Amino acid sequence: MKRFGDFEAVKGIDIDVSPGESFGFLGPNGAGKSSTMRMIAAVSPVSEGVLRIFGLDPAHDGSAIRNRLGVVPQADNLDGELTPLDNLIIYGRYFDIPRSECIARARELLDFVQLSDRSAGRVDSLSGGMKRRLTIARGLMNRPEMLLLDEPTTGLDPQARHVLWDRLYRLKQQGVTLVLTTHYMDEAEQLCDRLVVMDAGRIAAEGSPRELITRYSTREVLELRFGAGQNADQESSLIGIGERLEVLADRVLVYADDGEAALREVHNRGLQPESSLVRRSSLEDVFLRLTGRSLEE
Numbered sequence: 644m645k646r647f648g649d650f651e652a653v654k655g656i657d658i659d660v661s662p663g664e665s666f667g668f669l670g671p672n673g674a675g676k677s678s679t680m681r682m683i684a685a686v687s688p689v690s691e692g693v694l695r696i697f698g699l700d701p702a703h704d705g706s707a708i709r710n711r712l713g714v715v716p717q718a719d720n721l722d723g724e725l726t727p728l729d730n731l732i733i734y735g736r737y738f739d740i741p742r743s744e745c746i747a748r749a750r751e752l753l754d755f756v757q758l759s760d761r762s763a764g765r766v767d768s769l770s771g772g773m774k775r776r777l778t779i780a781r782g783l784m785n786r787p788e789m790l791l792l793d794e795p796t797t798g799l800d801p802q803a804r805h806v807l808w809d810r811l812y813r814l815k816q817q818g819v820t821l822v823l824t825t826h827y828m829d830e831a832e833q834l835c836d837r838l839v840v841m842d843a844g845r846i847a848a849e850g851s852p853r854e855l856i857t858r859y860s861t862r863e864v865l866e867l868r869f870g871a872g873q874n875a876d877q878e879s880s881l882i883g884i885g886e887r888l889e890v891l892a893d894r895v896l897v898y899a900d901d902g903e904a905a906l907r908e909v910h911n912r913g914l915q916p917e918s919s920l921v922r923r924s925s926l927e928d929v930f931l932r933l934t935g936r937s938l939e940e
Contacts, residue, residue, distance in 0.1 A: 644691040645678045652678040654844035655692065662788070665811075667838035669831045669926060675772045675844040677717065683822065685709050692808030697788070710738065713819075723767040727758055727777050730766060735784040745784070752780040754922050756810055758885040772803025779810065779895040790814065792823040796830060808833050820834045828926035840926075840933055845931040852926055860924035861886055863902035865894045867909065867916040877914065884908045889931050891899035898928070 644789030645653040652877065660666045668676040675712070681687035682694060685708040686703035694701060696708045719723040721730050731749035731940070736742065741854045755761045756776035761769060769777065775795065796804040811834060814820055823830055832852045833839050847856055865885065869877050874895050881888055899905040902921030908934055 644689065645682060645687070646690040651844055653682070656838060656839070656841070656846050658849070660820065660822060662820055663815070663818050663850050665834055665836045667831045667835035668824040669784055669826070669828065669835075669930070670824075670841035671826055671930075673843075674841040677793055678844075679841075680791055680822070680824055680915050684712060684714050684791055690785060699792075710785060711788045713782035713785065713790040715779050715782045715790065715792040715873050717797065719771075719778045719786070720847055721766045721774060721777060721781070722763050724765060727766055727769070728762040730777065730779055731784055734781045738785045740785070749780075749935050751776075752783055752807045755783075755813075756780045757806070759890070761820075770803070772806065775799060775803070775807060776810065779807070780819060783814075784937075787819065789820040789822060792821065794824055794826070796827065801830050802832070805940055824874075826928070831926055840930055842930075842934045848929065855926060855929045858929075860928040861898040862900045862924060863898075863905075864895040864903040864922055864928055865899060865909075866895065866918075866920040866922065868893065868912075868918045869895070869916050872904075877916075880912060880914055882908070884912075889928075896928070896931070898924070 644651065656679065665843065668679060669678055670716050682689055683696060685705040687697065697711055699708050701708055725733070728749050731752060732742065732745045735745035735748060740748070750759070751760070753762050756772060756779060758777060758780070758855065761773065762871070766777065796807055801808065808830070811821060821834070833857060835852060837851050839846045848859065850858065850904070874893070875890050877895060878888060878890050881895065881897060885897040885905045887898050889896040889898070897905050905908065906919055906921060
């Protein structure tokens with residue numbers, strides 16, 4: 644549990660992350676993900692309950708824990724006036740790594756994140772995706788057993804996100820435990836072996852992405868758009884099509900095992916949506932089922 648005055652940011656969660664696992668916290672802004680990550684990083688004390696990282700108590704062994712962790716914060720708090728190489732070397736020295744070894748590790752990591760050709764320029768000249776990869780490289784300077792990533796791809800374009808996912812997948816193949824927060828359902832599906840859905844400081848569900856989709860949603864979803872302000876008006880006309888309905892501001896979701904059959908029934912009832920789309924269920928549908936809110940809210 645984590646309190647800030649009278650406010651409970653994390654109201655009590657129970658998780659166990661295995662070595663080499665990629666574990667995710669999925670939820671909207673304000674769900675308690677970042678507060679949880681700060682406790683795991685041994686930089687924010689637990690208000691109540693028991694927390695063990697590598698079997699150690701962060702209240703007494705915070706320094707030992709941090710030496711074995713890599714941290715990638717939400718913001719790329721790099722020194723923009725220095726080069727990527729110097730950013731890594733300086734960070735490595737905080738762990739008392741000899742300078743010569745810092746240089747070798749920094750060059751190795753710049754190659755790993757595909758930034759070797761930008762190692763001598765100023766960080767300010769890098770794109771957002773490059774800065775994000777550099778921040779991950781910095782978090783790996785101490786060769787951590789576990790890498791904590793808080794919203795690793797927020798603000799990145801699709802191409803940069805996929806490059807970053809590839810680097811993280813390679814780290815997992817090397818045996819690094821990944822713990823990440825995200826509000827992107829596709830990111831959670833791509834990266835996580837197992838995850839928890841958080842809402843209002845609590846765990847709403849836990850499992851692999853596929854397990855959660857199977858448990859809480861149908862095989863397919865039919866998305867219907869009836870025009871601005873008209874979606875809610877169509878709810879009564881759609882009752883009985885599929886297993887259930889979700890009426891959002893911009894669309895109506897019909898949950899059904901056969902989306903095309905559901906669409907045919909929509910047309911048989913004389914309804915003419917402006918657009919329709921049949922797709923497979925996703926983790927966003929799971930979140931809607933559990934909380935009644937969109938992940939983007």
